[in-house]
Amino acid sequence: MHKDIKHILITEEEIQEKCKELGRQLAEEYDGKFPLAIGVLKGAMPFMSDIVRHMDIHVELDFMDVSSYGSGTKSSGEVKIVKDLDTKVEGRDLLIIEDIIDSGLTLSYLVDLFKYRKANSIKIVTLLNKPSGRTAAISADLVGFEVPNEFVVGYGLDYDQRYRNLPYIGVLKEEIYQDKE
Numbered sequence: 001m002h003k004d005i006k007h008i009l010i011t012e013e014e015i016q017e018k019c020k021e022l023g024r025q026l027a028e029e030y031d032g033k034f035p036l037a038i039g040v041l042k043g044a045m046p047f048m049s050d051i052v053r054h055m056d057i058h059v060e061l062d063f064m065d066v067s068s069y070g071s072g073t074k075s076s077g078e079v080k081i082v083k084d085l086d087t088k089v090e091g092r093d094l095l096i097i098e099d100i101i102d103s104g105l106t107l108s109y110l111v112d113l114f115k116y117r118k119a120n121s122i123k124i125v126t127l128l129n130k131p132s133g134r135t136a137a138i139s140a141d142l143v144g145f146e147v148p149n150e151f152v153v154g155y156g157l158d159y160d161q162r163y164r165n166l167p168y169i170g171v172l173k174e175e176i177y178q179d180k181e
C-alpha cells in the first residue's frame with residue numbers, strides 16, 4: 001500500500017470483479033447497437049479501460065475533459081469544457097463513463113449538452129457514487145460502489161494530480177492535505 005494512504009476502501013480485486021460484471025451487463029444492454037462510450041477525463045481513464053474490455057460488442061471510444069474541481073478537495077460549482085469530443089453525438093447512443101458522482105454538477109451539465117446535441121439515448125455508468133454530496137438532480141444508470149462522504153483517491157481519482165495510478169480506492173492520511181487548504 002502507498003505510504004500516503006490511510007486505508008483501502010475498495011480493493012483492486014473488488015474493482016476488477018465489478019468491471020467485469022458492469023461490462024458484461026452493458027454489452028447485453030447495447031446488443032445490436034454501436035454505442036459511443038465517452039470517458040470523462042482524466043479520472044475515468046482506468047475504469048473506462050477496464051470496463052470496455054468486457055464489452056464484447058462494437059463500441060466507439062471518445063473522451064471529454066471538463067473541470068469542476070480545482071486542485072483541492074472542494075467543488076468550485078463551475079463546469080468548463082477543457083477538451084470536447086471528436087465525434088458527432090447526433091443520433092448516437094451514448095454511454096458516459098465517470099469515476100465518481102458527487103454533487104452531480106459535472107454530469108448534469110454533460111447530459112444537458114448531449115441532449116442539446118440530439119443524442120438518441122444517454123446512459124451513465126459511474127464507478128463510485130457519493131449520494132450525500134448531491135446538489136443536482138441526476139443519477140447514474142449503473143453504479144459500481146456507493147462511497148461515504150469522504151475524499152477518496154486512486155484508480156483514476158487524484159489529489160493534486162497524484163494517486164490516479166493506484167490500483168485501488170483509498171483514503172488519504174490527513175497530513176497530506178493539511179498544509180494545502
Ligand code: 5GP
Pocket residue numbers: 043068069075098099100101102103104105106107150151152153157158159
Ligand atoms: P461533481 O460534479 O459530481 O461534484 O464532481 C465530479 C468530479 O469531482 C469527479 O469526476 C472527480 O473528479 C471530483 N471528485 C468528487 N469527489 C471526489 C473524491 O472523493 N475524490 C476525488 N479525488 N475526486 C472527487
Ligand code: MG
Pocket residue numbers: 040041042043044098099100
Ligand atoms: Mg470525473
Ligand code: MG
Pocket residue numbers: 069157158159
Ligand atoms: Mg480531480
